[in-house]
Amino acid sequence: MAGTKQRILEVARELFAEQGVQKTSMREIADRLGITKPALYYHFSSREDLLRSIVQPLMDGGEDMLAGHETKSRVDPLELLTVYFDFHYRHRHDLVFVMNELTTLIDLGLVDLVLSWRARLITLLTGPEPTLEQSARVVVALGGLQDCVVQFRDVPEDELRIAAVTAACAALGIEKVRPEENRTGSPVV
Template sequence: MASDTKERILEAARELFARKGVQKTSLQEIADKLGITKPALYYHFASREDLLRSIVQPLIDAGQRFLEEQERAASVDARAVFEGYFDFHYAHRGDILILLYELGTLAELGLVEIVFAWRARIAVLLCGANPPLNQAVRVTVALGGIQDSTIEFQDAPADELRTAAVDAAMATLG
């Protein structure tokens, strides 16, 4: 029962954070949306920041697992890296939208640095530790394009979008 309430709180918070922003959403609004008291919400989450961390932590954990799998691979297949990167972003696009809208809040929580470090690690996988500027820019554009496509084209069929985004990333990488 408590787990169910906690999940309901997370879903309501996701919806309100995505629609209104983290800073403009009060814990009272979340409680009201669910028909629970604010103290009941505090039983599960000590603060709005705690609630936000609980929403974002699964994204962070999944991103970390994806990177570690790629780094353990015997060889790097750029297409497979881009496909996995797309799949990760597609699966978490709702929470990524919250991240994008709330960079200031997330920076305060220390989460923005994690996301930037992921991109740097993926770039090293794809083009080495010290690539020439033109190659570093290509990988940055390719990764950004994949991430942006999962948000920009939400109504596109996933398999078609994945193919288009990965093909574009491969072409950009050169």
């Protein structure tokens, strides 16, 4: 049964990408799968339930990433930016999907969730009472990291990570020290 559910998610993702969520019916998904509509509804009660199942790993992963850093006594900005890049790189296909279906995803609360993550990340990177400039720098840095994984999909991951994280550090005013210059990989602030 897990295989069937996974196949439904894959086909739904394909159809949603091809024609959009609002223009894709449950009937079309069932037809492409070669199953009956009741069989599809056995696994997912609605199109919204199906959509939420597609983006749930992205939502859970983002929450886990943040929670893991919030428990640390000291946050290394370079490490956090690198982990943030890696998370978005792993989920880059879903990120493109999310960007194309923003209005639908507003209804699922994903936009509010992402905005709350940004607020938490601002606190992690600047402290509890950031200035407007500090907050703007974090938003530029994080948005830039996300955009890089979408914009430069054909660039090898390691090369893109270095370029994107270096640019994010520059936006934050952090001098990124290359590992060969500083064995700890820690940023110089």
